[in-house]
Amino acid sequence: xxxxxxxxxxxxxxxxxxxxxxxxxxxxGVSFDIREGEIRAIIGPNGAGKSSxxxxxxxxxxxxxxxxxxxxxxxxxMKPHLVAASGVARTFQNIALFKGMSTLDNIMTGRNTKxxxxxxxxxxxxxxxxxxxxxxxxxxxxIIDFLEIQSIRNTQVGRLPYGMQKRVELGRALAAEPDLLxxxxxxxxxxxxxxxxxxxxxxxxxxxxxxxxxxxxxxxGVVMDISNRVVVLDYGKKIADGxxxxxxxxxxxxxxYLGVSHD
Amino acid sequence: xxxxxxxxxxTVVSGLMTGVMYALVALGFVLIFKASGLVxxxxxxxxxxxxxxxxxxxxxxxxxxxxxxxxxPVWAGIILTIGVMIILAWLIERLMLQHLVKQEPxxxxxxxxxxxxxxxxxxxxxxxxxxxxxxxxxxxxxxxxAFDHGFYVEKLDLYAAAVAAVLVTVLAVFFHxxxxxxxxxxxxxxxQAALSVGINLRTIWVIVWSVAGVVALVAGIMWGSKSGVxxxxxxxxxxxxxxxxxxxxxxVPGAIIGGLIIGVGETLAAVYVGPYVGGAIENWFAYxxxxxxxxxxPQGLFGERIIERV
Amino acid sequence: xxxxxxxxxxxxxxxxxxxxPIAQDRWFVWAVMAVAFLVIPFxxxxxWAAAVFLPLxxxxxxxxxxxxxxxxxxxxxxxxxxxxAVGAFSTFKLVTMFPEMNFIVVVLxxxxxxxxxxxxxxxxxxxxKGFYLAVATLAAQFFLVWLFNKVGWxxxxxxxxxxxMPPVSVFGFEITxxxxxxxxxxxxxxxxxxxxALLAKNIVRGRIGREWMAIRDMDIAAELIGxxxxxxxxxxxxxxxxxxxxxxxxxxxxxxxxxxxxxxxxIDQSFLxxxxxxxxGLGSVLGSFLGAAFITLMxxxxxxxxxxxxxxxxxxxxxxxxxxxxxxxVFILIVEPHGFARLWQIAKEKLRKWPFPY
Numbered sequence: 016x017x018x019x020x021x022x023x024x025x026x027x028x029x030x031x032x033x034x035x036x037x038x039x040x041x042x043x044g045v046s047f048d049i050r051e052g053e054i055r056a057i058i059g060p061n062g063a064g065k066s067s068x069x070x071x072x073x074x075x076x077x078x079x080x081x082x083x084x085x086x087x088x089x090x091x092x093m094k095p096h097l098v099a100a101s102g103v104a105r106t107f108q109n110i111a112l113f114k115g116m117s118t119l120d121n122i123m124t125g126r127n128t129k130x131x132x133x134x135x136x137x138x139x140x141x142x143x144x145x146x147x148x149x150x151x152x153x154x155x156x157x158i159i160d161f162l163e164i165q166s167i168r169n170t171q172v173g174r175l176p177y178g179m180q181k182r183v184e185l186g187r188a189l190a191a192e193p194d195l196l197x198x199x200x201x202x203x204x205x206x207x208x209x210x211x212x213x214x215x216x217x218x219x220x221x222x223x224x225x226x227x228x229x230x231x232x233x234x235x236g237v238v239m240d241i242s243n244r245v246v247v248l249d250y251g252k253k254i255a256d257g258x259x260x261x262x263x264x265x266x267x268x269x270x271x272y273l274g275v276s277h278d
Numbered sequence: 279x280x281x282x283x284x285x286x287x288x289t290v291v292s293g294l295m296t297g298v299m300y301a302l303v304a305l306g307f308v309l310i311f312k313a314s315g316l317v318x319x320x321x322x323x324x325x326x327x328x329x330x331x332x333x334x335x336x337x338x339x340x341x342x343x344x345x346x347x348x349x350x351p352v353w354a355g356i357i358l359t360i361g362v363m364i365i366l367a368w369l370i371e372r373l374m375l376q377h378l379v380k381q382e383p384x385x386x387x388x389x390x391x392x393x394x395x396x397x398x399x400x401x402x403x404x405x406x407x408x409x410x411x412x413x414x415x416x417x418x419x420x421x422x423x424a425f426d427h428g429f430y431v432e433k434l435d436l437y438a439a440a441v442a443a444v445l446v447t448v449l450a451v452f453f454h455x456x457x458x459x460x461x462x463x464x465x466x467x468x469x470q471a472a473l474s475v476g477i478n479l480r481t482i483w484v485i486v487w488s489v490a491g492v493v494a495l496v497a498g499i500m501w502g503s504k505s506g507v508x509x510x511x512x513x514x515x516x517x518x519x520x521x522x523x524x525x526x527x528x529x530v531p532g533a534i535i536g537g538l539i540i541g542v543g544e545t546l547a548a549v550y551v552g553p554y555v556g557g558a559i560e561n562w563f564a565y566x567x568x569x570x571x572x573x574x575x576p577q578g579l580f581g582e583r584i585i586e587r588v
Numbered sequence: 589x590x591x592x593x594x595x596x597x598x599x600x601x602x603x604x605x606x607x608x609p610i611a612q613d614r615w616f617v618w619a620v621m622a623v624a625f626l627v628i629p630f631x632x633x634x635x636w637a638a639a640v641f642l643p644l645x646x647x648x649x650x651x652x653x654x655x656x657x658x659x660x661x662x663x664x665x666x667x668x669x670x671x672x673a674v675g676a677f678s679t680f681k682l683v684t685m686f687p688e689m690n691f692i693v694v695v696l697x698x699x700x701x702x703x704x705x706x707x708x709x710x711x712x713x714x715x716x717k718g719f720y721l722a723v724a725t726l727a728a729q730f731f732l733v734w735l736f737n738k739v740g741w742x743x744x745x746x747x748x749x750x751x752x753m754p755p756v757s758v759f760g761f762e763i764t765x766x767x768x769x770x771x772x773x774x775x776x777x778x779x780x781x782x783x784x785a786l787l788a789k790n791i792v793r794g795r796i797g798r799e800w801m802a803i804r805d806m807d808i809a810a811e812l813i814g815x816x817x818x819x820x821x822x823x824x825x826x827x828x829x830x831x832x833x834x835x836x837x838x839x840x841x842x843x844x845x846x847x848x849x850x851x852x853x854x855i856d857q858s859f860l861x862x863x864x865x866x867x868x869g870l871g872s873v874l875g876s877f878l879g880a881a882f883i884t885l886m887x888x889x890x891x892x893x894x895x896x897x898x899x900x901x902x903x904x905x906x907x908x909x910x911x912x913x914x915x916x917x918v919f920i921l922i923v924e925p926h927g928f929a930r931l932w933q934i935a936k937e938k939l940r941k942w943p944f945p946y
């Protein structure tokens with residue numbers, strides 16, 4: 016991966032985001048952008064506000080201040096389902112799969128925004144509803160093949176091991192054919208092989224589908240290897256932004272990770 | 279003071295007293311919910327059960343007299359009934375709770391409805407299902423001082439309020455200042471974590487259910503002295519649910535204040551609004567009140583604002 | 589040996605998505621249908637219809653309705669009794685206002701009215717969850733029953749406050765009233781139940797079913813992947829109430845023939861139906877009916893054994909029965925919290941491997 020690969024147009028830009036829970040400031044004046052086709056990493060120590068940032072992009076948290084520009088449209092707050100419909104999909108730090116459903120059904124839910132037959136047609140399971148179901152099933156099977164999870168297609172996801180659940184979750188996000196994919200610690204708690212698999216999938220998704228990826232990850236090796244640009248948050252503020260090499264040599268970043276007293 | 283004002287105050291006072299009853303039952307709910315995450319539908323039936331047991335210990339119509347030819351004095355009857363409730367708590371833990379660890383709340387709730395059925399059936403078989411006047415020597419009639427000032431207030435209601443106040447204070451001290459209280463709060467926060475620091479969950483459960491049993495006994499005595507021991511007692515459990523919504527499922531003061539609000543609101547509505555719409559609105563008023571309230575403060579009066587995370 | 593799916597390959601997604609992908613299951617279902625439609629109508633008498641089959645069918649449909657809401661969408665409701673009442677009173681009003689209307693249309697319209705009421709009482713689900721919502725549905729339960737008691741228009745100002753079903757015929761067969769044959773009433777209900785069970789199965793295996801289950805399993809994640817929670821929940825309330833309304837219509841019109849708000853549609857009914865789906869299995873169409881069968885038939889069996897077999901007094905037997913029902917419910921929840929549907933599934937898995945379990 017080369018650092019020069021960041022010349023696409025800006026897909027999403029956040030500007031001066033401020034957000035607080037009661038008195039606790041989670042994000043303070045954070046601004047950065049994500050360009051089309053890149054892998055953008057967001058890193059920082061625990062509690063730096065990384066997941067909050069994703070939640071803001073997602074429309075789940077509403078910042079008190081700041082704007083989000085996505086595909087040229089600037090907005091202050093938005094409903095999560097509209098964000099999802101406009102092509103943003105994500106995975107979660109603590110797996111948020113639908114535990115009572117099979118792998119297949121979980122991934123099928125990812126295509127919900129693309130399905131529209133009303134309840135009466137579905138009750139009859141005939142005509143449009145049936146065709147729609149089969150058409151989307153085809154795409155889902157393609158995702159299942161891509162992620163190599165054919166063997167667990169009909170297993171209830173609650174019974175799957177952790178690494179597999181992470182993979183199913185990625186599948187659910189991919190099923191939505193997103194333009195922007197948000198991955199919240201996709202490799203947390205994984206062993207080396209599983210991490211390698213996950214990296215491979217992320218890179219494949221980026222290259223084959225051309226999907227833009229925003230990634231939160233603690234494993235610096237992974238981050239430095241696969242991302243085009245990195246933004247570093249600490250205590251809700253942006254402390255660095257640039258290519259992996261630039262970030263690596265930034266004094267603020269080193270301080271944040273090695274621990275220098277804040278005063 | 280005009281007659282309307284006096285009537286208004288009397289209505290409020292009688293509402294407060296109904297509220298005390300609701301609060302007592304809701305208190306039992308809160309205790310058990312905190313310790314075992316279970317919304318105990320059987321709390322009302324437990325009050326009925328306790329009152330029936332007490333009646334049988336102290337009344338000449340009871341089983342004890344029929345079998346042995348004597349009755350216990352009231353104080354001994356109360357102690358024996360507390361003993362019965364502790365045994366009951368132990369049985370519930372043994373036969374039910376212990377096997378239902380880590381089940382979902384809805385399953386636990388259904389189990390408690392099952393428990394309510396069992397207690398109701400067993401209570402009926404053992405003690406019979408007719409209305410029994412419970413008299414443990416609480417003075418009845420009007421409170422003279424208020425009566426002289428133009429109010430009508432039942433003495434019994436005063437005692438009920440006083441007992442409830444004492445009970446709440448004792449419970450508050452118990453849970454905040456004793457070792458068991460601390461363990462209980464730990465259990466309420468996280469079962470697994472509590473187990474891992476060596477708290478014996480099962481002992482805690484027995485203790486909490488016993489305390490809830492005692493609270494139920496107090497509720498049973500109060501209600502029984504007022505309207506006789508009868509099946510309708512177990513239906514208070516349903517009324518205690520909106521109280522919990524107002525006060526929050528985990529807050530002891532919330533249960534008390536919620537109970538009073540519902541009691542007063544319901545009584546006022548029944549007296550001042552009821553006649554215009556055909557009466558009996560106390561059947562649903564509490565639930566509607568809770569529902570409206572939920573729209574503005576979903577976390578209850580004393581609950582903390584919930585921050586949702588993913 | 590017999591229950592094997594080896595060799596049954598599916599070449600299309602359509603075949604793979606069938607309700608009963610395994611051939612043996614299909615045969616079994618056809619056999620049950622054949623018995624239900626072709627054998628039972630010829631042997632059924634008044635006692636069996638009134639005590640066993642009509643309760644089983646109407647409660648089964650109500651349980652299915654509640655299961656769509658609670659088992660699939662995860663929204664607990666304690667208002668089932670009131671929604672049954674809405675269905676019943678709608679039927680009563682429609683039949684007395686438009687005696688010429690086809691009764692099938694009446695039943696369906698009653699379902700629609702109930703669906704509308706259900707949506708109104710489902711609105712709080714946008715803000716409140718779980719047990720809080722359950723208490724909110726109690727508001728529906730007590731308010732609606734009170735309404736049917738107090739407003740004379742609903743029971744046509746009859747002095748007792750009761751509603752009574754006039755005789756109604758469908759395709760020339762009388763299905764309600766004293767002179768209806770048990771077979772006609774039974775077949776009428778059975779047809780409704782079978783058709784609606786099939787429709788329910790279609791809904792839950794499609795997009796809307798997945799939305800409901802997503803909301804049930806993790807509502808926040810569901811919202812973030814593009815499901816609109818309130819709309820999904822209100823759809824669940826609407827469909828569920830429609831089913832319960834149809835059940836209420838049949839319950840009153842075909843089975844009971846007369847009803848009175850407080851006793852017939854009280855909170856006890858809400859609990860009873862909730863028991864059925866818990867015991868039968870949350871999130872299972874089959875489970876709804878297994879649960880309904882268990883809860884309606886068990887008291888009959890218990891009563892017959894105790895009063896008939898052991899010679900107990902009726903009153904005592906009633907009390908023992910209540911306790912035993914309580915014990916059984918706790919017992920089932922302890923042994924298999926996922927209900928009979930899960931047991932059935934396990935049995936099928938075992939059967940598939942039998943007689944070579946490894």
